[in-house]
Amino acid sequence: MGNDAFNLLVAGVGGQGNLVCSRVVAEAALRDGLRPVVGQTFGASRRGGTVFTHIRLSENHLVGPLIPSGQLDLVLGLEPLETLRAVVQFGGQRTEAIVCPRIVETLDTLSGIRRYPDLDEMRHALKDLCRRVLWLDGKECLRTGARRLNALMLGVLASWDRSPVSEASIRAGVETMPGDRKMNLQAFERGLALRRAVLGTSTE
Amino acid sequence: MNLMTENRQARLMTGNEAIARGAAEAGIAVVATYPGTPSTEIATEFSRLTRNSRAFVQWSANEKVALETAAGASWMGVPALCSMKSLGLNVASDFLLNLNLSGTGEGGLVIVVCDDPRGHSSSNEQDSRFYAKASEIPLLEPATAQQAKDGISYALDLSQRYEIPVMIRSTTRLSHTRMPVIVGSIREETWQSRQVLPRGLFNVPDPHLRHRDLLRKMKLVEREFEDSPLNVTITTEGSENPFGVISSGVCRLYAEEALRSSGVDEWRLLSLGTTYPLPRRTIGEFARTASRLLVVEETDPFIEEQVRVLIGLERLSVDLYGKRTGTVPAWGEMDTDTVSQALVEADAVARSQADKTAVRPAEALSRAREMLVDRPLTFCPGCTHRNVFWALRRVRQRLGGNLIIAGDIGCYSLGVFYDNTMDTMQAMGSGIGTANGIAQMQRFGLRTPVVAVTGDSTFFHACIPALVNARYYNASLTFLILDNGTTAMTGFQPHPGTRDDTEDTTPVSIRALVESIAPDIYVHADGESIGELIDILYDTVRLGGLKVVHVKGACYLERQRRGSLITRWLRVFVDDALCKGQGCRICVGQYRCTALAWDWDRDRPHVIEDQCVRCGACIDVCPHGAIVGE
Numbered sequence: 111m112g113n114d115a116f117n118l119l120v121a122g123v124g125g126q127g128n129l130v131c132s133r134v135v136a137e138a139a140l141r142d143g144l145r146p147v148v149g150q151t152f153g154a155s156r157r158g159g160t161v162f163t164h165i166r167l168s169e170n171h172l173v174g175p176l177i178p179s180g181q182l183d184l185v186l187g188l189e190p191l192e193t194l195r196a197v198v199q200f201g202g203q204r205t206e207a208i209v210c211p212r213i214v215e216t217l218d219t220l221s222g223i224r225r226y227p228d229l230d231e232m233r234h235a236l237k238d239l240c241r242r243v244l245w246l247d248g249k250e251c252l253r254t255g256a257r258r259l260n261a262l263m264l265g266v267l268a269s270w271d272r273s274p275v276s277e278a279s280i281r282a283g284v285e286t287m288p289g290d291r292k293m294n295l296q297a298f299e300r301g302l303a304l305r306r307a308v309l310g311t312s313t314e
Numbered sequence: 315m316n317l318m319t320e321n322r323q324a325r326l327m328t329g330n331e332a333i334a335r336g337a338a339e340a341g342i343a344v345v346a347t348y349p350g351t352p353s354t355e356i357a358t359e360f361s362r363l364t365r366n367s368r369a370f371v372q373w374s375a376n377e378k379v380a381l382e383t384a385a386g387a388s389w390m391g392v393p394a395l396c397s398m399k400s401l402g403l404n405v406a407s408d409f410l411l412n413l414n415l416s417g418t419g420e421g422g423l424v425i426v427v428c429d430d431p432r433g434h435s436s437s438n439e440q441d442s443r444f445y446a447k448a449s450e451i452p453l454l455e456p457a458t459a460q461q462a463k464d465g466i467s468y469a470l471d472l473s474q475r476y477e478i479p480v481m482i483r484s485t486t487r488l489s490h491t492r493m494p495v496i497v498g499s500i501r502e503e504t505w506q507s508r509q510v511l512p513r514g515l516f517n518v519p520d521p522h523l524r525h526r527d528l529l530r531k532m533k534l535v536e537r538e539f540e541d542s543p544l545n546v547t548i549t550t551e552g553s554e555n556p557f558g559v560i561s562s563g564v565c566r567l568y569a570e571e572a573l574r575s576s577g578v579d580e581w582r583l584l585s586l587g588t589t590y591p592l593p594r595r596t597i598g599e600f601a602r603t604a605s606r607l608l609v610v611e612e613t614d615p616f617i618e619e620q621v622r623v624l625i626g627l628e629r630l631s632v633d634l635y636g637k638r639t640g641t642v643p644a645w646g647e648m649d650t651d652t653v654s655q656a657l658v659e660a661d662a663v664a665r666s667q668a669d670k671t672a673v674r675p676a677e678a679l680s681r682a683r684e685m686l687v688d689r690p691l692t693f694c695p696g697c698t699h700r701n702v703f704w705a706l707r708r709v710r711q712r713l714g715g716n717l718i719i720a721g722d723i724g725c726y727s728l729g730v731f732y733d734n735t736m737d738t739m740q741a742m743g744s745g746i747g748t749a750n751g752i753a754q755m756q757r758f759g760l761r762t763p764v765v766a767v768t769g770d771s772t773f774f775h776a777c778i779p780a781l782v783n784a785r786y787y788n789a790s791l792t793f794l795i796l797d798n799g800t801t802a803m804t805g806f807q808p809h810p811g812t813r814d815d816t817e818d819t820t821p822v823s824i825r826a827l828v829e830s831i832a833p834d835i836y837v838h839a840d841g842e843s844i845g846e847l848i849d850i851l852y853d854t855v856r857l858g859g860l861k862v863v864h865v866k867g868a869c870y871l872e873r874q875r876r877g878s879l880i881t882r883w884l885r886v887f888v889d890d891a892l893c894k895g896q897g898c899r900i901c902v903g904q905y906r907c908t909a910l911a912w913d914w915d916r917d918r919p920h921v922i923e924d925q926c927v928r929c930g931a932c933i934d935v936c937p938h939g940a941i942v943g944e
Contacts, residue, residue, distance in 0.1 A: 114575070123689065136326055136492060146326060147567070148492035151434075158908060160689050171574065172458060174567040174650040175491040191687065198682050202674070215911065216687045220922075221902035222912025227685035235685065238678035 149175030265301015336466030544587025698841030743776025834859030
C-alpha cells in the first residue's frame with residue numbers, strides 16, 4: 111500500500127444497505143491495523159438517490175474523505191448503473207470492479223421517459239474502462255434477497271485477491287451486521303463461494 | 315504508541331458522533347438544538363450516549379430558542395452545548411450578539427455550527443465563521459474526528475474560564491466522515507443548578523464598555539491559542555525554505571494528501587484548529603520560514619484575509635496564495651484534487667509533473683456517459699406532499715397558470731423540482747413572510763391569487779410572526795400548512811406539535827394557534843384525498859381574505875419506522891382495459907409516484923407491489939378510472 115491509500119468505493123442506491131456494508135469493511139480495516147477514512151453521501155439516501163461511500167485505507171496518514179479522480183482501486187457495485195457512474199467519475203488505470211447486476215430503476219426509467227441502459231452494454235463499457243471486472247451471476251444475486259445483498263458482496267470482496275482487508279476481519283464484521291446473523295453469514299459464505307466459482311470457470 | 319495498539323483502542327466515528335462523545339466526556343448536561351443537515355446527529359448521538367443519565371436534550375422550536383435555552387443553563391451553572399446547521403446560526407445570531415457581551419456565567423456554553431460547503435443539503439452556501447468575528451468569540455475548527463471530540467472539552471474549559479460562548483465550526487465532510495477516534499471515559503454527573511442568576515446579565519447602560527472587556531478577554535484567548543494542541547505543524551525532513559500551506563478544519567486532510575502525493579520534496583503544513591482569534595505569533599513564525607504560502611480553507615477567505623493583514627503589519631516577505639489571488643476557488647467544497655490543482659497554480663508543483671491523469675479510452679468513456687441516467691430527488695411513495703403539489707398544479711392549470719406559490723424549507727421543498735410548482739424557497743418561514751409582501755401588491759394591481767406553503771416543524775420555527783403580520787394587515791392569501799406530525803426531512807425529530815405520549819411534553823395544537831389569530835377561513839383537508847384537495851384549494855384561493863388550509867398529511871417513512879401497518883387499500887392496480895396507455899401517461903409522466911412504473915411489454919403503467927404503500931392517492935389522478943383500489 112505504501113504511501114498511497116487503497117481506495118474502495120461502495121456504489122449503490124438509497125436503501126440497499128450501502129452504509130452497513132461500508133461500515134463492515136472500514137471496521138475490518140481498522141482491525142487489520144489500517145487507518146480508514148470513510149466519506150459518505152447522505153440525504154438522498156432516503157429517496158432512491160445515488161449513494162457512494164468512499165472507503166480510503168492508508169497505513170500511516172489519514173487522507174481526505176473523497177477519492178481523488180482516477181485513483182479508484184476497487185468499486186463494490188451493489189447496482190450496475192451506479193457502478194458505471196462511479197467508474198466514470200473516479201475510475202482510472204488501476205480500477206477494478208465487482209458488480210451485482212440486479213438493477214434498481216430510476217425515476218425516468220420507471221416512468222418510461224428513458225430506458226434503463228442495456229446490461230450487456232454496461233458490462234462492455236465497464237470492461238473497457240476497468241483493469242478487471244467481476245460481473246456476478248444475476249440469478250445468484252436475486253436469490254440472495256435484497257436485505258442480504260451486502261453480506262453476499264462482502265463475501266465476494268473477502269475472497270478478492272487484491273482485497274485490502276482480511277477475510278477473518280470481514281467475517282467478524284458480518285457477524286455483527288443488523289438482521290439475522292445466521293442468514294447474513296450464509297450469504298457471506300455464498301459470496302466467498304461465488305467468487306471462487308467464477309474464478310474457476312472464467313478469467314474476465 | 316504503535317499503530318496496532320492504537321487501533322485496538324480506536325473506534326470509527328463520524329465527526330458528529332465524535333462531537334457528541336466529546337460533549338458526554340466533557341460533562342455537558344444540556345444539549346439544545348434544532349435539526350438540520352449536517353448537524354442533526356450530534357444531538358441524536360448525545361441522547362443515545364446519555365440515555366441513562368439526567369442529561370437533557372431539547373429539540374427546540376428554533377435555533378434562537380435553542381441557544382437561549384443553552385445560555386439559561388450555563389447562567390445557572392450547568393454546562394451546555396447548542397448545535398445547529400449554518401443557517402440556524404443566522405436565526406440565533408440576534409441573541410448571540412448580545413450574549414457575547416453579557417457573558418455565559420459559570421456553566422460554560424459551546425456552540426457547534428455545521429457548515430455545508432456546496433450546499434449538499436442546504437438552501438445556500440455560507441461560511442458561518444464570520445459570526446465568531448462579529449461577536450468576538452473564540453472559534454475552533456477541528457481537522458479530524460479525534461480533534462472534534464477533544465475540542466469539546468477544550469472549548470468548554472475556555473468558555474467556563476472566560477464566561478463567553480465558544481464556537482466550534484465543522485463542515486459536512488468532517489461531520490459525516492468516519493475516522494478512527496480514541497475515546498476517553500464519560501464523566502460522572504455533578505450537575506447542580508444555582509438558585510439565583512449571576513448579577514449583571516444585561517449590557518446597558520454601557521454596552522461599549524462590555525465590548526471593551528470582551529476584546530480584552532479575546533487578547534488573553536489569543537495568547538492561549540499560541541500553545542493550543544489543536545494547531546499542528548507537519549514538516550518534511552530538512553526543510554530549508556520550503557513551500558508552506560496553512561489549512562483550517564478538515565482541509566488539513568486535503569492539504570496533507572495533496573502535498574504528500576505532489577512529489578514536492580520540502581514542504582511545511584500548519585493545520586490550524588483555533589481560527590479566531592488567530593494565533594498571530596504562531597502564524598508569523600510559520601510564515602517567516604516560507605517564501606511562498608498557500609491558504610486552504612472552506613468557504614470564504616476568512617483566515618487568508620487575516621494573514622494578509624498580518625503580513626502587512628509584520629512586513630513579512632512572503633507570497634501568499636489563496637482565494638483572493640484566484641489560486642483556490644472562493645466557492646464550493648474543497649477536496650484533494652482542488653488542493654493539488656492549487657499547488658500547481660501557486661507554482662509549488664510543475665504543471666508537467668502534476669498531470670498524472672491516466673488517459674482512458676475516450677470512446678468507451680463517452681459511451682458510458684451516455685448510458686448514465688440520473689437519479690433525481692423526489693417524494694417517497696405515498697408522500698402527501700406530492701398530492702398537495704399535484705393539487706396545486708391542477709388549480710394553477712384551471713387558473714390559466716396564474717397562481718403564485720411561495721415555498722419554505724422541508725421535504726416539501728422538493729416542490730421546486732416538481733414541475734416548478736413552488737416558486738420560491740429561502741429561509742425558514744420565508745414563504746409566508748414574502749407572501750405578506752406579494753399579497754400587498756394587490757394595491758398595485760396584482761390579481762393573481764397568492765399561496766404560501768409550509769410544514770409543521772417550520773410553522774413552529776418561524777411562521778408565526780409572519781402569520782400574525784398577515785392577519786393584522788389583512789393580507790389576502792392562502793396559507794397551506796402541510797402537517798405530517800414530525801420533522802421528516804432530518805429524520806423524525808419531535809417539534810412542539812409532536813405527540814410523544816410521555817408526561818415530559820405537552821403538544822401544542824397548530825389548529826388552536828391558528829384559530830387564535832382569527833383567520834377569515836380555516837379549513838382542514840386530508841392530504842390523501844386528491845380530489846377533495848383540488849376542490850378545497852380551487853375554492854379557497856379564489857376567495858379574498860386570510861385563509862389557512864391545514865392539510866393532514868402522512869409520512870410513510872415515519873409510519874414504517876413506527877411499525878404501523880394500516881393501509882387504506884389492500885391492493886392498488888391498473889385496469890388495462892380502461893387505461894389509455896401511451897396517449898395519456900398522466901400517472902407515470904406527470905404525477906410520478908415512484909411506485910408507478912411503465913411496463914414496456916404491456917405498454918401500460920403498473921403498480922410496483924413492494925414500493926406501493928396502498929394509500930390510493932393515484933386513484934383520483936387517473937382521469938379514466940383505470941387505477942383501482944380493492
